[in-house]
């Protein structure tokens with residue numbers, strides 16, 4: 001069951017000319033309110049805890065999102081409730097010839113007109129059946145990541161059974177506005193690390209004279225529940241008896 005509760009952390013890193021701050025928007029996928037160690041002490045989320053309790057952080061404890069990806073993300077980028085966009089029902093499926101209607105402008109498009117460089121790394125899930133629906137045609141200058149959802153964290157492949165048809169294939173792309181390319185070089189690498197490293201690389205090459213908007217949309221902790229083996233039996237997590245909860249930890 002895909003119950004995608006998405007939590008959002010916005011970190012304003014530095015301030016340029018007072019009114020054009022750099023913006024890093026990090027989204028965790030299916031990360032519930034209770035899946036952090038300051039709400040459930042049996043878990044172990046030290047980095048989130050540090051971010052959440054920074055003196056510059058505002059925690060929105062009564063903010064709500066839709067129950068799955070596409071409605072939530074479409075509202076986030078368009079500023080409209082999903083029922084205005086027609087995205088309220090469910091996520092965009094692999095064989096669905098659909099995306100968020102193009103008359104709705106996504107806000108990174110507007111940030112570009114203010115002089116921002118715009119980047120996205122991670123999971124899109126707002127339509128992919130034609131180029132016009134893709135991140136680099138909706139405000140992002142560079143994109144690396146998944147078009148859809150529920151990929152394997154290591155192979156970056158997705159599959160879906162639709163009646164007698166099974167759709168299966170790689171879902172990892174490296175796009176600019178002009179070029180759209182499947183990227184096989186990340187096979188075998190864990191997506192959280194891949195996305196983090198891609199983000200660091202893009203930011204290191206960013207022209208510091210301009211402000212940036214960076215959307216980092218992690219796959220974790222969405223199903224399938226996969227994590228790097230080296231962390232699996234860490235002392236804190238091994239105390240948890242429920243297997244899925246231990247993986248989340």
Ligand SMILES: *[C@@H]1O[C@H](CO)[C@@H](O)[C@H](O)[C@H]1NC(C)=O
Pocket residue numbers: 189190193194197
């Ligand atoms: C990410 O970068 C670190 C530091 O350079 C490196 O050790 C690690 O192997 C990289 N991971 C992936 C998945 O590329």
